[in-house]
Amino acid sequence: MDDLNKNKKGHLHPMTQMINEINSIFSDMGFEFADGPEMDSEHYNFDALNFEKDHPARAMQDTFWVKDKESTVMRTHTSNVQIRYMENNKPPIRIIVPGKVFRNEATDATHEAQFYQFEGLMVDETTTLGTLKGVLKTFLEKFFSKDVEIRLRPSYFPFVEPGIEVDMSCFSCEGKGCSICKSTGWIEVLGAGMVHPNVLKAGGIDSEKYQGFAFGVGIDRLAMLKYGIDDVRLLYQGDLRFVNQF
């Protein structure tokens, strides 16, 4: 009788489950899991990523700056690991970098001051925008277990060029229109682009010879889409009523 509830398994946090799944999908495409610090220098978080000195993202209302430490921030993206990795590894490079990032913004059901993101970086002599399309489409199809279409829109991020925003066809209504895609049939999922030559140079890589892509995906947002989570703050409250559903 006593052991009725014994030997019962616990639950992995849904964020862990998603990171495991992301790693598994990308590992099959030859991507290595890489990591880096959550607190980092302005150099790795901004300067080396081709952010202009007066770029608004550096401002205190967006970025957590650390007191009594010279030019130190809580990383605003996992892109800080791009340069760190390039400094220690030569092309061909294929990495994903899942991790926690920080933005100084008001929190609500869809925004948290801390959240998870994963970076993808692929650099060699032949990687093109077409490769980026293929890799992202494959990832999204495997992650949502559905055939999806993707479309690219021009965008701007200092560390890539061309910079693009990626939409995927709605996995829920398959384009017919529903609440998830706000009746458009498309869901905005991530930002990406071809690595800017200045970033390759900052990482010690010959930008005439090598080229590649980078992208960043908010995992919290993927969680909302994949599981129908209605409030991202639940991810960080240590509440088993939430965790044990996964």
Added chain:
Amino acid sequence: MEASYNKLQEYFEDKLPSPEKVAEALTFHSYEVEGIEEKDGDYIFDIDVLPNRAPDSSDEKGVAKELSAVLDMSLKEDVFSGKLSEIKITVSVSQINKLLGADISAGEVEDILKRLGFEYEVSGEEFVVNPPLERTDLKIKIDIIEEVGRIYGYENIEAILPSKSEKAPKINKKFYYVSKIKNFLVKEGFSEVYTYTFRDSGEVEMIKPFASDKNFLRTDLRGGLLRSLEQNTKNLPLLSCDEVKIFEIGNVFNKDKEYTSLGITDSGDIVNKLSEFLGVEIKGDTEDNIFETNFDELLEKLPEPEDEYEKLEKKESITYSSISPYPFMLRDIAVWVPSDVTSDDVLEVVKKESTELLVNTKLFDEFKKDDKISYAFNLVFQSQEKTLSDEEVNKIMDSVTEALNSNSNWEVR
């Protein structure tokens, strides 16, 4: 910025396509049109001009110029100054195709440069491009490649998969052991939580925190785990476990360094079990029933991984259901049934009568006497919409009792 469809039309001899088509063309080739508002026989576009395009596209004139390139429609007259940038950029057709993964011909490239209103010279397969003065965003080769790519259309670039890499990706030692330990703890009945990095005290402070009680970085996981423990203990009847057993692996910050910590509720001999599993002794501190250790130091003692990451279990698709903000109510019920009746048979009847307000059940006692068996359950009731009253729950319990008693030889105790 806002741009009027009618005003844009004034820059063109020919009729513009519909407002929707104009918006779509801009969104997929230039910058996003976030909305179209119909207003007094006109359409107002809400355009999110990209920061690098602000110098040339911050008014209708600039947007008209852009549209003429995207739609390949000529303007009545050039809206730019006609002056050229001092920068000349050399780019070849093969460089363009090599980066985009496209097969754009020299003729197509030339046509796109013309549509954009760039001056250029052709030299072999190279173009020496001289952009208009207004296009301050164009400085290096990649800038011209982007121009050609977006006007050509990203939809025309074929998606391809990279060739198989020569060797399997390197196993990341930290992620390998983090996963291994998490999976072990889950098998031992522990659930994983993520708690907040920001706290009201610590050793590393933010210059401008987003809340007055979140100005420091955590120095340990213990604080977050204790809060989680307390909160989950209150909700224990809602959880399918007898005891709250939780852990977290995450980064903490002291004055000099950031490191990864492992924290776990210290129940039974879990730390010994984990030590045994890993084959190294894990040292740490237990305080307030939470054991915590420096994970990075532990990692140094562990050997390089020799196998792959653990295979993932195939999971059924999960749809999360919202957590009710209303309190739950507890009831117990015990029933005598013939010994061939299982607890599941009894639960089935209970659930049928209880509606969706019955959110959790737990069999807490079971004993046999002669040819009869007694099952006792905790029943947990909760609504998604309101606080349940005693009367409401009593009424449910009455019908549950009645339904159980209606089976022959079943008797609610």
